[in-house]
Amino acid sequence: VICTIPFSILRDVELQVALPKWKTNAIEKLGYGTNSKLLLGFDSRVWRQYQNSGYVFTNQNIQNGWDNSWAQPGKNGGFTIYQGGTEGLQLGNGTPESQSIPFIDQLNKMWPGCKAAFNGRVKRMHWPAYPFTKGSYACYKVGQYTSIRGAEQKAIGNLHFAGEHCSLDFQGFMNGAAETGRLAAEEILEKINREQV
Incomplete structure (x- = not known):
């Protein structure tokens, strides 16, 4: 076995x-681990207008994030927020939509235009609450x-x-x-x- x-x-x-x-x-x-992901949808990949790959580490709200639509055709895109530790646990609070607000604000500070391009689509993977793993x-x-x-x-x-x-x-x-x-x-x-x- x-x-x-x-x-x-x-x-x-x-x-x-x-x-x-x-x-x-x-x-x-x-x-x-307590890692969690928030996947955000965008009508355009604003970060590319700034000649940026969209891969970030910060000491602000977003610990780590990346363009999850890299190498895909089309103008729509997605951005993954990846949190761990206490922040990963907290990502399970509230709704995915309510969790997206501070991240959209931070993305808009890094790449102005992100807030306007955000299409409201949000998915969350909160591994600590997932019943088949109880952790990332x-x-x-x-x-x-x-x-x-x-x-x-x-x-x-x-x-x-x-x-x-x-x-x-x-x-x-x-x-x-x-x-x-x-x-x-x-x-x-x-x-x-x-x-x-």
Whole structure:
């Protein structure tokens, strides 16, 4: 069996198998990010009029943002607001429309004309509230790099673990999920081959 359930969800699942303390500790305590996204629609990509790619980091309302319509034809565009930490959690408050107001104002200060080009279309992805993950991706809390790292992927008998949260090199990324899925499959094949010899 390969278990790919994020530990943020697995900790609420009643398991019918005894796990060693080091594994239950990893499952129960592994940290998860609070990143959230607000996707804003525009009738034109105003930032391009300023010879700007639209990729920003700021110390204002917008922590990180980018043109999510880059390399797409047409004049309409989209802009992704990407927040983390407390700001990521707060992005879940109110409606997506109410959350968009301070970001539109900031974009308009950076690139005048954004407010007029905003078409009112807003979508929100609030990962901390998403019931199938309860967080954006695994991320070690202080001290977990030395107390948990490596326990995530270790198999218990015939129970194998995979997912971005199990990757030592690519935690938080889809290639970490693919990598650990491959590694778990290789572990199973190796066990099968040993038993046949």
